[in-house]
Amino acid sequence: MAEYKRVFLIVLDSFGIGELPDAAEYGDEGSNTLAAVRRSPKLHIPNLQALGLYNITGVEGPKAVLPSGSFGRMAEQSKGKDTTIGHWEIAGIISSQPMPTYPNGFPPEVVEALEQATGRGVLCNLPYSGTQVIADFGQEHLETGKLILYTSADSVMQIAAHEQLIPPAELYDICRKARKIMTGRHGVGRIISRPFVGEYPHFVRTANRHDFSLEPTGTTMMDTLMEQGYDVIGVGKIHDIFAGVGIKESTGVNQNNADGMNKTLALAKRDFTGLCFVNLVDFDMVYGHRNDVDGYANALTEFDRQLGELLTLLGPRDVLMITADHGCDPATPSTDHSREYVPLLVTGEGIRKGVDLGTRATFADIAATVQDIFGVPIRTAGESFWHLIKQ
Numbered sequence: 567m568a569e570y571k572r573v574f575l576i577v578l579d580s581f582g583i584g585e586l587p588d589a590a591e592y593g594d595e596g597s598n599t600l601a602a603v604r605r606s607p608k609l610h611i612p613n614l615q616a617l618g619l620y621n622i623t624g625v626e627g628p629k630a631v632l633p634s635g636s637f638g639r640m641a642e643q644s645k646g647k648d649t650t651i652g653h654w655e656i657a658g659i660i661s662s663q664p665m666p667t668y669p670n671g672f673p674p675e676v677v678e679a680l681e682q683a684t685g686r687g688v689l690c691n692l693p694y695s696g697t698q699v700i701a702d703f704g705q706e707h708l709e710t711g712k713l714i715l716y717t718s719a720d721s722v723m724q725i726a727a728h729e730q731l732i733p734p735a736e737l738y739d740i741c742r743k744a745r746k747i748m749t750g751r752h753g754v755g756r757i758i759s760r761p762f763v764g765e766y767p768h769f770v771r772t773a774n775r776h777d778f779s780l781e782p783t784g785t786t787m788m789d790t791l792m793e794q795g796y797d798v799i800g801v802g803k804i805h806d807i808f809a810g811v812g813i814k815e816s817t818g819v820n821q822n823n824a825d826g827m828n829k830t831l832a833l834a835k836r837d838f839t840g841l842c843f844v845n846l847v848d849f850d851m852v853y854g855h856r857n858d859v860d861g862y863a864n865a866l867t868e869f870d871r872q873l874g875e876l877l878t879l880l881g882p883r884d885v886l887m888i889t890a891d892h893g894c895d896p897a898t899p900s901t902d903h904s905r906e907y908v909p910l911l912v913t914g915e916g917i918r919k920g921v922d923l924g925t926r927a928t929f930a931d932i933a934a935t936v937q938d939i940f941g942v943p944i945r946t947a948g949e950s951f952w953h954l955i956k957q
Contacts, residue, residue, distance in 0.1 A: 568941040570916070571883035574830065574842045574876070575932065577656065578869065579649065579803075580850035582893020582906025584624050586641055589905040594647070594893070597904035599854070599862075600625065602897035606863035611870040613877065617888070617911045623925060624907070635913030636955040638923025640889065640931065643947075647903045648720040650755035650779060652891030653807045653845070657786035658933030658946025665721030665755045665780075669693060672715065672723065676752060680715070683743040687712040693719065695855075695901070696760060696771065700726055705766040707731070713740065714760075719902035723748055726760035726771075734761045734774040745778045753780055756806070773820050777806035785945050787933035788812030788841065794942045797840030799833060802826045804843045814840075823848040823865055827872040834879040841936060854894025855901050862896050877913070885914040885939060887932060918955050926951070 582599040589595050600619075603609055604627060611619070618633030619625065625639075644651045644661040651661045671691040672680075681687055687710065689703045694716040700707075703714045707728060714726035723744055727737045741759045748754050757778040762771045788798045789812045798814045805816035817833075819826040823846045830844050846869065853862035873888075880886060893906030910923060910932070930948030937943070938950040 568939065569883065570885060570939050571839050571881065572842065572885070573840075573936055573939055574834065574844065574880075574884065574886045575656075575936065576830070576844045576846065576886070576888050577653065578849055578866075578888065578890045579845055579847045580854040580892060580894035580903065581866075581890035581909065582895065582904055583622060583639060583909050584907050586905050586907055592647055592905040593900070594895075594904040594906070597893055597895040597898055597906055599893040599895045599904065599906060600909075602859055602895050603863040603866060605897070606860045608860045608867060609863035610867045613870045613873045614866075614888075614911070617913055618920070619909060619911060621922070622909055623922075625909075633920045635911050635919065636917060636921035636923055637912075638910045638926055638951075639907040640910050640926040640929050641907055642892070642905070643928040643930070646721070647892045647905045648722075648755055649803075649850070649891055650721070650807055652929065653804075654782055654786070655929040655947075656889065656891065656932050657782070657788060657808070657812075658930045658948055659782055659784045659786060660928060660930055660947045661783070666752060667719060667721050668717045669719070671717065676747065677715070679747045680713075680744055683747065684713065684740050686740075688715040690714055690716045693717050696724065696726070700760075700762045700769040700771065701767060704728065704762065704769040721755040722758055723754050723756075724758045724760050726762060728769075729761045729763050729772060729774070734759070734776075737761055738776055741776070741778045755780060777803060779807055779809045781809045781811050786812050787936045787946055788843070790937050790942050790945050791840055791940060794940070796940060796942075797838045799838065799840070799842045801829050801833070801842065802845040803847055804845050807845065819847070822852075824868055824872065827869065827876070831872065831875055831879065834876055840940070850894050850903075854896050854903075857896045857898075857901055859896045880914055882915045885912065885917060887912050889929070889932060891929075912955055916957050918957050921955050923951050923954060
């Protein structure tokens with residue numbers, strides 16, 4: 567086994583730090599998620615600041631005199647700006663083609679196949695807000711038994727159903743059938759079950775969401791680590807994003823980001839050897855998509871507090887990396903993801919302080935570095951920066 571024992575990799579879902587050079591091609595010119603939340607009085611992130619967040623190229627804010635970690639920014643080389651493509655690139659897969667999106671809803675052949683497979687009709691079939699769609703179609707769904715089918719700007723098919731009419735287990739089975747339909751040119755990144763409860767007009771979504779993703783199209787850093795006998799533990803959506811491939815153990819997040827961090831803190835107190843890969847989705851799902859600047863800032867403040875706890879639990883053979891998978895600027899008129907650079911913060915007792923890693927050409931540099939840390943063959947895209955930060 568390698569000199570280093572554990573790597574904690576935390577993805578702050580949607581925490582972009584400024585537009586990429588090709589942002590205009592995605593309608594995201596001027597987007598900057600961090601700059602938006604910095605304007606909120608709710609933001610207080612001393613630990614991220616100390617690690618070097620504001621020392622990153624292009625980031626405005628109070629810079630640390632001597633950052634306690636190494637820092638940089640990463641560009642997305644894949645075509646797209648969704649969760650699946652972003653995480654796949656972090657894990658070492660660069661996607662040359664964007665996953666399909668449906669700005670006008672799903673075509674008749676998809677709808678007909680879904681109705682035939684499930685024995686139920688569908689409602690909506692348009693891009694829609696997840697909370698608004700149940701408000702607008704929830705009662706009709708209860709009266710007719712039809713599924714609420716909708717999408718977003720991302721490569722997703724979402725199916726909502728009331729838990730009293732269609733229990734979550736049955737909705738999951740419906741989504742599995744949809745997953746078999748949505749392949750090939752209709753191979754969306756995720757099929758998402760969206761259970762809800764309540765009575766009109768007070769319908770609310772529950773925590774029983776489940777994502778049914780495409781399997782990764784190539785080798786990931788997790789595959790390489792598993793082949794060499796290392797543990798790979800997913801926290802939150804990681805298992806769903808990778809369709810369980812390359813994940814030895816998974817712990818779901820049933821509540822919020824704080825719950826995800828509590829599970830991560832528990833793992834930091836546990837003995838394992840390998841990678842703990844964490845997704846914190848609330849930044850994106852609860853705040854970014856809803857244009858809630860103060861909520862986003864407050865969530866970052868809460869994360870920073872728990873980050874302080876995690877830093878005290880790191881041992882001499884541990885490495886912590888913090889990054890993101892795309893942006894979702896809550897201050898723009900858009901409620902969609904934004905094409906942005908993402909931060910790269912790395913710390914640990916064996917990590918050099920204050921090293922500026924500059925602008926990395928791809929998120930996949932993380933994958934290459936993680937494999938390098940554990941001394942396994944690098945079988946993914948990306949260039950390791952381990953030699954630059956190891957003491």
